Amino acid sequence: MADLEKHEMTDDAGGGFSQDVRSKVIRAGKRTYFFDVKRTRNGEMYLIITESRKRVEDDGNFFYEKHKIFLYPEDFENFSSALEEVSDFIRENQPERNYGHDINDRVDFTPGSAGEE
Numbered sequence: 001m002a003d004l005e006k007h008e009m010t011d012d013a014g015g016g017f018s019q020d021v022r023s024k025v026i027r028a029g030k031r032t033y034f035f036d037v038k039r040t041r042n043g044e045m046y047l048i049i050t051e052s053r054k055r056v057e058d059d060g061n062f063f064y065e066k067h068k069i070f071l072y073p074e075d076f077e078n079f080s081s082a083l084e085e086v087s088d089f090i091r092e093n094q095p096e097r098n099y100g101h102d103i104n105d106r107v108d109f110t111p112g113s114a115g116e117e
Contacts, residue, residue: 021045030054047071 018038026033034050049069056062071079
């Protein structure tokens with residue numbers, strides 16, 4: 001994870017300009033999440049959450065598929081409450097799984113387990 005402070009003007013999706021205030025990057029396996037705080041021309045801040053995934057085309061070329069959510073301060077409380085509620089639900093109801101990061105954690109090497117004789 002990395003915290004980055006940015007102070008530059010960038011063209012936003014609405015055609016105006018927004019100032020980058022702060023960014024947080026979270027790498028999560030094949031996905032990267034960006035939490036970007038931006039400021040409008042009139043000084044109001046908002047949050048853009050971006051999910052980025054690397055995709056490989058049939059010809060071997062790759063591109064990054066991105067999905068964005070724009071969150072405005074008036075929506076933070078409801079968004080946070082809903083996220084916490086569904087996160088708690090998943091933690092309480094999801095069957096426990098072992099998410100090993102090493103291939104050896106996911107493969108059963110006992111004799112006969114993979115069709116060995």
